[in-house]
Amino acid sequence: MAEQAKNIKVPEPTIRRLPAYCRVLKAFQQQGMEWVSATDIAQELDLKPIQVRKDMSLTGAEGRPKRGFLLNELLEILLQFLHWDENQRAVLVGAGALGTALLGYSGFAMNRLEIVSVFDSNPEVVGSSIYNRTIEAVSDMEDSLTKNPLPVGIITVPAAAAQEVADRLVALGVRAIWNFAPIKLKLPEGIIVEQEDLSSGFALLTVKLHS
Amino acid sequence: MAEQAKNIKVPEPTIRRLPAYCRVLKAFQQQGMEWVSATDIAQELDLKPIQVRKDMSLTGAEGRPKRGFLLNELLEILLQFLHWDENQRAVLVGAGALGTALLGYSGFAMNRLEIVSVFDSNPEVVGSSIYNRTIEAVSDMEDSLTKNPLPVGIITVPAAAAQEVADRLVALGVRAIWNFAPIKLKLPEGIIVEQEDLSSGFALLTVKLHS
Numbered sequence: 365m366a367e368q369a370k371n372i373k374v375p376e377p378t379i380r381r382l383p384a385y386c387r388v389l390k391a392f393q394q395q396g397m398e399w400v401s402a403t404d405i406a407q408e409l410d411l412k413p414i415q416v417r418k419d420m421s422l423t424g425a426e427g428r429p430k431r432g433f434l435l436n437e438l439l440e441i442l443l444q445f446l447h448w449d450e451n452q453r454a455v456l457v458g459a460g461a462l463g464t465a466l467l468g469y470s471g472f473a474m475n476r477l478e479i480v481s482v483f484d485s486n487p488e489v490v491g492s493s494i495y496n497r498t499i500e501a502v503s504d505m506e507d508s509l510t511k512n513p514l515p516v517g518i519i520t521v522p523a524a525a526a527q528e529v530a531d532r533l534v535a536l537g538v539r540a541i542w543n544f545a546p547i548k549l550k551l552p553e554g555i556i557v558e559q560e561d562l563s564s565g566f567a568l569l570t571v572k573l574h575s
Numbered sequence: 576m577a578e579q580a581k582n583i584k585v586p587e588p589t590i591r592r593l594p595a596y597c598r599v600l601k602a603f604q605q606q607g608m609e610w611v612s613a614t615d616i617a618q619e620l621d622l623k624p625i626q627v628r629k630d631m632s633l634t635g636a637e638g639r640p641k642r643g644f645l646l647n648e649l650l651e652i653l654l655q656f657l658h659w660d661e662n663q664r665a666v667l668v669g670a671g672a673l674g675t676a677l678l679g680y681s682g683f684a685m686n687r688l689e690i691v692s693v694f695d696s697n698p699e700v701v702g703s704s705i706y707n708r709t710i711e712a713v714s715d716m717e718d719s720l721t722k723n724p725l726p727v728g729i730i731t732v733p734a735a736a737a738q739e740v741a742d743r744l745v746a747l748g749v750r751a752i753w754n755f756a757p758i759k760l761k762l763p764e765g766i767i768v769e770q771e772d773l774s775s776g777f778a779l780l781t782v783k784l785h786s
Contacts, residue, residue, distance in 0.1 A: 376588055379782050383774035387757065409759055447781045462676035469673070470734055471757030471774050475781070516780070523681055540784040542776060546598065546682030548620055558780035560773075563594035563682050565753060569727070569769040570658045570686070571590050573751040 378419045382442055384409055385419070386474045389439040401432035448475045455509060455538065457529050458520035459484040459499045462544055466520060467495040480514055485525075502529075509536040516540045523547040530557075589630045593653055595620055596630070597685045600650040612643035659686045666720060666749065668740050669731035670695035670710050673755055677731060678706040691725055696736075713740075720747040727751050734758040 388408045392400055402416040409416075420427065420438070423445040427433045443449045456463055456479050466472075467479060484490060485502040492499055500508055517538040519526050526545035533541060540556035543549055549557055599619045603611055613627040620627075631638065631649070634656040638644045654660045667674055667690050677683075678690060695701060696713040703710055711719055728749040730737050737756035744752060751767035754760055760768055 374782070376779060379778050380772070380775035383772055383778050384759075384770075388759075445782070446778050447785045448778075452777075452781060460676070461672050461679060465671070465673035465676050466773070468671075469757075469773055471772060472777070475774055475777055477777060516784070540780055542780050546680075548595075548599075556780060556783045558776050558783070559595075560776045561591070561594055561682060562677070562680055562771075563686055564591040565769050565771045566663075566683070566686055566688060567590050567594050567657050567659075568587060569751055569753050569767060570663060571585070571656070572767045572769070573727070574658045 374422045378422050379446075381409075381411075381419055382423070382446055383471075383474060385416070386439060386442050386446075386448070387471075389435060389442070390474065393435055393439065397435055399432050400435045400438065402427070404432070443474070446475070451476045451478045452516055453514050454479050454516035454518055454542075455481040455483070455514045455533070456518040456520060457483045457502065457505070457533070458522075458525075458544075459486075459489055459494055460520065463518075463520035464494055466518065466544075467497065477516075479518070481508060481512070483508075485521075505532060506536065509533075509538075513537040516542065518542045518544070519549075520544045585633045589633050590657075592620075592622075592630055593634070593657055594682075594685060596627070597650060597653050597657075597659070598682075600646060600653070601685065604646055604650065608646055610643050611646045611649065613638065615643070654685070657686070662687045662689045663727055664725050665690050665727035665729055665753075666692045666694070666725045666744070667729040667731060668694045668713065668716070668744070669733075669736075669755075670697075670700055670705060671731065674729075674731035675705050677729065677755075678708065688727075690729070692719060692723065694719075696732075716743060717747065720744075720749075724748040727753065729753045729755070730760075731755045 385405060388405055402413045406413040406416045423442055425433060425438050425441045454477060456466065459482050482497045482499050483502045483505050484499050489499050490501045515538065517533040519529055519541060521529050523545045526543060526547050527549055530541055530549045530551060534551055534555055542558045542560060544560045551557060596616060599616055614624045617624040617627045634653055636644060636649050636652045665688060670693050693708045693710050694713045694716050695710050700710050701712045726749065728744040730740055730752060732740050734756045737754060737758050738760055741752055741760045741762060745762055745766055753769045753771060755771045762768060
């Protein structure tokens with residue numbers, strides 16, 4: 365079922381909600397729950413049960429009448445759908461405040477994001493350690509990533525430096541870039557770019573606050 | 576027109592895209608452009624022109640046949656729609672790496688977010704200054720915000736401390752909370768909560784990378 369569902373185009377808002385579903389399911393699991401309903405999940409997240417049900421069916425998960433979903437099975441399907449059942453090895457460039465925040469972010473506990481290498485251009489930071497990773501010099505990036513290629517790149521450098529960093533990462537074999545710099549990257553076709561715009565959440569907040 | 580459009584429920588993905596539109600329009604404005612088409616904007620952001628046109632019409636903006644949008648007018652409509660034509664005075668609690676990153680985030684240039692007060696519980700940080708704001712002690716929050724109430728609260732404390740901070744902020748008159756802690760807050764009806772989940776962007780990335 366999960367395999368079949370992947371061929372359907374799943375809407376972005378659904379995918380955005382899946383990590384929260386996984387988090388809620390994990391918490392239920394720790395409480396010893398065996399079965400879970402869309403209503404249980406919806407309540408935890410202030411969503412409508414119909415929304416949760418729709419999202420679940422888009423991932424290929426199937427509930428059973430009157431019982432809901434088998435919790436462990438559902439969590440497994442969601443994690444598989446997200447490819448969070450396998451390690452996502454990544455390089456992070458830019459060990460400033462935002463990079464440091466990502467390295468320490470507890471919300472990533474579910475996603476198997478494994479930030480293997482961290483680079484920064486600031487000589488005062490290079491060689492020091494943040495959350496058990498030693499910061500390498502950006503000038504050593506070619507050397508380091510040629511020896512140890514990584515598929516995912518996370519960019520947390522200032523906007524002015526982001527395009528150059530992205531180009532170098534792509535040249536070094538990175539196939540997906542998670543870009544936190546507020547600039548649109550221009551990259552070759554076939555490279556996945558996920559543009560993180562912290563202003564988007566604030567836009568939702570201000571629109572809701574004034575509506 | 577803009578007033579009218581506000582009564583229609585504008586979908587979340589549209590609102591999420593508006594900050595990027597504003598950024599692109601600002602850049603075009605600085606290049607001296609007077610008219611702009613949906614295609615111009617779409618190209619900058621790797622979107623389809625039809626998507627941009629649809630989003631614009633949802634905000635109440637009206638293009639003119641063959642000429643597109645009057646740039647200054649369009650930017651004004653979008654900023655008005657987002658309520659980014661007025662200052663959004665906010666308090667930030669948690670001056671760790673994530674809080675510091677938000678205080679220095681250049682992507683907020685457009686949104687008139689004015690972080691007036693910053694609180695932290697770490698005595699080593701209290702009294703120091705980050706991006707020209709002096710960090711106050713969380714224990715002084717009641718005192719400080721009673722004298723100087725703020726409508727928006729940004730929470731960048733660890734998950735375990737977030738609910739208590741949120742309760743205190745709400746008691747002090749905060750009406751909208753932007754929560755970066757990976758925990759669902761339980762708050763009274765009528766309080767706006769925008770839950771920022773940094774895992775959501777990563778979910779989009781991993782799904783795209785493996786599809």
